[in-house]
Amino acid sequence: MADSTRPERFFCDRYGVSSGALERALGTALARRADYGDLYFEFRTTTAVALEDGLVKKASKDVSQGVGVRVLAGEKTGYAYSDDVTITTIEQAARTAGHIASDAGGAQAVALRSGQPARDLYTLAKPPGETALPDAIALLEAVDREARGDDPRIKNVMASLVLEHKLVMIVTSDGTMVSDVQPLARLQVTCIAEDGGRRQQGTYGGGGRQPFAFFLDGDRHLRFTREAARQALLNLDAVDAPAGEMTVVLGPGWPGILLHEAIGHGLEGDFNRKGTSAFATLLGTKVASELCTVIDDGTIPNRRGSLNVDDEGTPTSRTVLIERGILRGYLQDRLNARLMGMPLTGNGRRESYAHSPMPRMTNTFMLAGESAPEDILRSVDRGLYAVSFGGGQVDITSGKFVFSASEAYLIEHGAVTRPVKGATLIGNGPDVLTRISMVGHDLALDEGIGTCGKNGQSVPVGVGLPTLRVDGLTVGGTQA
Amino acid sequence: MSTAAAAPGLRPEELRAALLSTIDFAMRAGATAADAVLVQQATFAAGVRLGEVEKLTDAREKRLGVRVFVGERSALSATADLTRGGLARCAEDTVALARVTQPDPAQGLPDRAALATEAPDLDLYDDAAATPSPEDAIARAREAEGAALASDPRLTNSEGAEFEQTAATVAYASSLGFDGGYRSSLFDLTVQPVAVSDGRMQRDYWYARARHLARLEDAAEVGRRAGARAVRRLGARRVATQEAPVVFEPEVAASLLRHLAGAVVGQSLYRGTSFLLGRLGEQVASELVTVVDDGRLSGGHGSRPFDAEGLPTRRTTVVEKGRLTSYLLDTYSARRLGLASTGNAARAVGDAPSASPTNLYLAAGTTPPETIIASIDRGLLVTELIGFGVNPVTGDYSRGAAGLWIEHGELTHPVEEITIAGNLLQMFRDIDQVGTDLEFRSSVASPTLKIRRMTIAGS
Numbered sequence: 001m002a003d004s005t006r007p008e009r010f011f012c013d014r015y016g017v018s019s020g021a022l023e024r025a026l027g028t029a030l031a032r033r034a035d036y037g038d039l040y041f042e043f044r045t046t047t048a049v050a051l052e053d054g055l056v057k058k059a060s061k062d063v064s065q066g067v068g069v070r071v072l073a074g075e076k077t078g079y080a081y082s083d084d085v086t087i088t089t090i091e092q093a094a095r096t097a098g099h100i101a102s103d104a105g106g107a108q109a110v111a112l113r114s115g116q117p118a119r120d121l122y123t124l125a126k127p128p129g130e131t132a133l134p135d136a137i138a139l140l141e142a143v144d145r146e147a148r149g150d151d152p153r154i155k156n157v158m159a160s161l162v163l164e165h166k167l168v169m170i171v172t173s174d175g176t177m178v179s180d181v182q183p184l185a186r187l188q189v190t191c192i193a194e195d196g197g198r199r200q201q202g203t204y205g206g207g208g209r210q211p212f213a214f215f216l217d218g219d220r221h222l223r224f225t226r227e228a229a230r231q232a233l234l235n236l237d238a239v240d241a242p243a244g245e246m247t248v249v250l251g252p253g254w255p256g257i258l259l260h261e262a263i264g265h266g267l268e269g270d271f272n273r274k275g276t277s278a279f280a281t282l283l284g285t286k287v288a289s290e291l292c293t294v295i296d297d298g299t300i301p302n303r304r305g306s307l308n309v310d311d312e313g314t315p316t317s318r319t320v321l322i323e324r325g326i327l328r329g330y331l332q333d334r335l336n337a338r339l340m341g342m343p344l345t346g347n348g349r350r351e352s353y354a355h356s357p358m359p360r361m362t363n364t365f366m367l368a369g370e371s372a373p374e375d376i377l378r379s380v381d382r383g384l385y386a387v388s389f390g391g392g393q394v395d396i397t398s399g400k401f402v403f404s405a406s407e408a409y410l411i412e413h414g415a416v417t418r419p420v421k422g423a424t425l426i427g428n429g430p431d432v433l434t435r436i437s438m439v440g441h442d443l444a445l446d447e448g449i450g451t452c453g454k455n456g457q458s459v460p461v462g463v464g465l466p467t468l469r470v471d472g473l474t475v476g477g478t479q480a
Numbered sequence: 481m482s483t484a485a486a487a488p489g490l491r492p493e494e495l496r497a498a499l500l501s502t503i504d505f506a507m508r509a510g511a512t513a514a515d516a517v518l519v520q521q522a523t524f525a526a527g528v529r530l531g532e533v534e535k536l537t538d539a540r541e542k543r544l545g546v547r548v549f550v551g552e553r554s555a556l557s558a559t560a561d562l563t564r565g566g567l568a569r570c571a572e573d574t575v576a577l578a579r580v581t582q583p584d585p586a587q588g589l590p591d592r593a594a595l596a597t598e599a600p601d602l603d604l605y606d607d608a609a610a611t612p613s614p615e616d617a618i619a620r621a622r623e624a625e626g627a628a629l630a631s632d633p634r635l636t637n638s639e640g641a642e643f644e645q646t647a648a649t650v651a652y653a654s655s656l657g658f659d660g661g662y663r664s665s666l667f668d669l670t671v672q673p674v675a676v677s678d679g680r681m682q683r684d685y686w687y688a689r690a691r692h693l694a695r696l697e698d699a700a701e702v703g704r705r706a707g708a709r710a711v712r713r714l715g716a717r718r719v720a721t722q723e724a725p726v727v728f729e730p731e732v733a734a735s736l737l738r739h740l741a742g743a744v745v746g747q748s749l750y751r752g753t754s755f756l757l758g759r760l761g762e763q764v765a766s767e768l769v770t771v772v773d774d775g776r777l778s779g780g781h782g783s784r785p786f787d788a789e790g791l792p793t794r795r796t797t798v799v800e801k802g803r804l805t806s807y808l809l810d811t812y813s814a815r816r817l818g819l820a821s822t823g824n825a826a827r828a829v830g831d832a833p834s835a836s837p838t839n840l841y842l843a844a845g846t847t848p849p850e851t852i853i854a855s856i857d858r859g860l861l862v863t864e865l866i867g868f869g870v871n872p873v874t875g876d877y878s879r880g881a882a883g884l885w886i887e888h889g890e891l892t893h894p895v896e897e898i899t900i901a902g903n904l905l906q907m908f909r910d911i912d913q914v915g916t917d918l919e920f921r922s923s924v925a926s927p928t929l930k931i932r933r934m935t936i937a938g939s
Contacts, residue, residue: 046830049581052751053584055582055583055584056581056582057553057554057581057582057583057584057587058554058555058556058581058832059555059556059577059578059580059581060555060556060557060558060577060830060831060832061555061556061557061558061573061574061577062557062558062559062830063557063558063559063560063561063570064543064558064560065560065561066541066560075529075532075534076532076533076534076535076536077534077535077536078535078536079535079536079537079538080537080538080539081538081539081540082539082540082541083540083541083542083543083560084540084542084560089540093538096536096538097536097538099536099614100533100535100536133577133580134580137580137581137582155752156751156752158751192751192752192753192873194752199752199757199873199874200871200873200874201753201871201872201873241878241901243721243899243901243935243936243937244721244937244938244939245721245937245938245939274529274637274639275637276637276638276639276674276681276683278681354539354541356535356537390868390869391867391868392867392868393866393867393868393880394866395683395864395866395882397639397674397681397682397683398680398681398682398683398713398716398882398896400866400880400882400896400897401866401880402866402867402869402879402880402899403867404867404868404869404878421871421874421876422869422871422876422878423869423878423899423901424867424869424878424879424880424899424901426867426880426897426898426899426937427897428897474718474897474898474899474937474938474939475899475937476869476878476879476880476898476899476900476901476935476937477878477901477935477937478878478901478902478903478935479935480721480722480723480935480936480937
């Protein structure tokens with residue numbers, strides 16, 4: 001196990017690199033006329049155990065390590081990486097990345113200042129990566145028992161526990177040298193229910209930058225399991241979903257994926273700098289009802305989407321994206337903030353050393369309003385109440401986005417009635433939030449299960465939402 | 481600009497030595513059987529936007545994955561540390577891990593008699609992949625984007641074009657004495673222009689992909705195709721909610737085939753997560769539908785001489801004239817189902833093998849795509865799908881769509897912000913026309929398909 005308290009020392013010892021060698025490597029990277037360069041070192045250990053058919057018959061351990069070297073010159077990025085980390089390979093990668101700058105001359109000397117991250121959001125006495133395997137196995141067995149004990153219609157249970165320990169060190173040409181230990185844990189439970197020839201599944205889970213004990217705390221693992229089983233059983237009785245535009249009420253928490261898809265991606269700096277986002281010309285304009293204030297916050301302790309520093313060494317922050325309906329800000333990384341002349345927001349993230357950073361979300365949510373959730377439901381004559389979702393996707397250029405409900409009900413005359421089958425909801429990002437007519441006082445963040453994909457890179461994220469009423473969203477069921 | 485460094489990394493005999501010593505370390509630590517896979521690859525990519533170089537990427541990777549068995553118990557590890565000490569530690573840790581898992585009698589390596597005894601040359605490798613030329617890569621990306629933007633005055637912006645080439649070596653060995661490897665290469669060109677009109681924007685993309693550089697489609701042609709695709713979306717609007725026939729262009733039709741693949745791979749069947757569970761031998765699609773998985777197509781994007789457990793790849797007819805004739809299986813799922821592996825084991829380096837299609841295609845039909853469109857009085861041509869609204873257990877299907885509206889056999893106007901919904905089993909049964917336009921652009925390929933009726937949700 002790596003020395004998790006001093007990752008900087010760990011990297012320098014493991015790869016035999018000194019700060020002098022790193023300064024020289026950055027000098028190599030910036031030998032031509034470049035604006036900026038950085039080195040990103042990563043050492044990640046992932047332990048995964050999985051249960052199916054009542055047995056924990058799969059356990060795996062993945063050790064991944066590498067270094068990525070990046071050079072920025074104007075709008076250009078040179079990126080080189082290797083999983084073979086030595087002074088020689090770092091120098092070679094630095095030379096390769098540095099070729100992006102076309103003009104000779106302008107060599108820069110770099111003097112590094114070693115520092116601690118500005119925040120301390122997830123220091124754990126016992127990181128999840130140090131979990132004893134028998135404890136992990138016992139937890140999954142308890143999940144299996146809980147699910148099957150619930151109802152004989154539960155025919156199969158699949159559960160996985162993934163425990164990650166990630167050390168990073170970021171060294172930049174403006175002299176920053178910062179390291180971080182980033183623990184991450186996630187439990188996911190899927191139940192298959194069967195009754196009279198009909199089958200359905202339900203999935204639930206959660207986690208965060210939390211220790212293993214998080215799952216046992218208040219029997220959280222059993223609650224996740226009951227939720228997965230309940231969803232599977234509920235969907236056995238689901239009727240066909242309606243098709244067409246109607247009033248939609250979203251439940252609190254995970255339905256915040258609406259914000260992630262409808263506006264979050266469209267507010268990432270890169271698409272706006274290039275003018276390819278449907279939001280590119282809308283800063284300072286009204287894009288949502290006055291009831292809406294939307295925040296991206298990477299500084300919430302122990303959340304899945306939180307970071308002490310982003311993957312470019314910038315401290316994370318709380319960014320107001322929409323304030324009472326007015327579009328206020330974009331999410332930025334170094335490249336796009338510099339080119340747009342805008343402040344850094346600490347949203348430069350990457351999947352691993354094998355990827356260069358991009359502006360990405362952290363934890364994205366809407367602030368609570370004043371309505372009681374039951375009043376919101378009561379206000380709807382005919383509509384859809386959606387409380388749990390699978391994934392979503394957006395076309396940032398046209399602004400069209402989708403997200404798919406996995407637990408939803410009809411609302412008839414102000415009452416929640418029958419469960420309906422999963423259906424995709426589709427809308428237009430720049431105007432969907434203008435149709436929000438009620439915002440509940442019940443803001444909740446999700447359980448910690450989200451992963452966001454962009455240009456082939458996956459990063460952990462969080463979302464949150466109070467109960468909302470949207471006056472008109474297209475529901476993609478089969479009942480026309 | 482200098483040429484990126486030539487072919488990277490370890491020589492074939494070094495890869496082989498790393499695999500064999502890992503297996504040896506595992507057996508000495510108490511494993512009763514073990515196998516290991518090593519993937520080494522080098523990638524070079526050049527991105528261009530609005531004519532300017534935007535990004536150059538140079539990557540070197542090699543990773544080894546080991547799977548050990550201690551009786552009926554099993555565990556897996558992956559590492560990039562290929563030093564002798566690193567491999568020994570990895571093998572020993574994995575054996576220790578296996579000892580605490582629970583036994584499963586279906587676990588284990590395949591039968592020795594079933595192992596591949598030869599590795600046919602499937603024409604998967606082009607030496608050019610190992611010696612990238614940044615100038616050439618930039619020129620190809622620039623030509624594709626330039627041709628896209630020049631094809632219509634409304635194409636005024638771009639997400640750029642990228643040319644990427646990868647050279648890879650895959651080596652696999654097991655304690656059964658199997659020991660083999662193969663090289664592969666891939667050249668990929670993608671362009672994504674943005675069309676602007678009346679203050680509204682639309683993007684689309686097109687791509688070319690080949691195992692041999694000389695066979696890659698002309699860059700300018702790729703660009704023009706991308707441009708035309710983006711421009712035809714300008715002015716898109718919703719249509720009213722209704723039931724109507726839906727035509728899937730080949731690229732989106734291939735996504736239906738991927739859903740089918742997800743339902744016929746062994747793990748979905750023994751877990752009970754497939755809408756095709758228990759339907760082997762049944763009519764699951766219209767008689768116009770024949771689906772084949774062929775691991776040995778020459779130069780195919782999914783071709784490989786042997787699978788991730790050392791079994792020979794082969795040609796398997798999955799659906800014949802609508803009847804479900806075979807699942808796609810690896811050794812474990814085959815044992816669970818009381819069947820034999822179909823040589824479809826695939827594995828990410830750090831993961832256990834699972835069944836996956838190789839080159840999966842829906843056989844070409846007899847109706848030209850223009851004739852399919854012309855036969856429709858009122859319906860939808862789908863050109864893009866977004867979202868994940870597919871329930872693999874029930875086959876219930878609901879996805880966001882964009883495309884072109886058809887009236888009286890003619891394409892009339894672009895459509896967006898709608899969904900199409902149905903159930904996959906019914907959708908496959910409702911395929912009433914299959915196009916002649918099958919092309920192997922990626923490992924899953926389909927001609928144009930027409931589905932008799934689906935629900936379209938819009939305004």
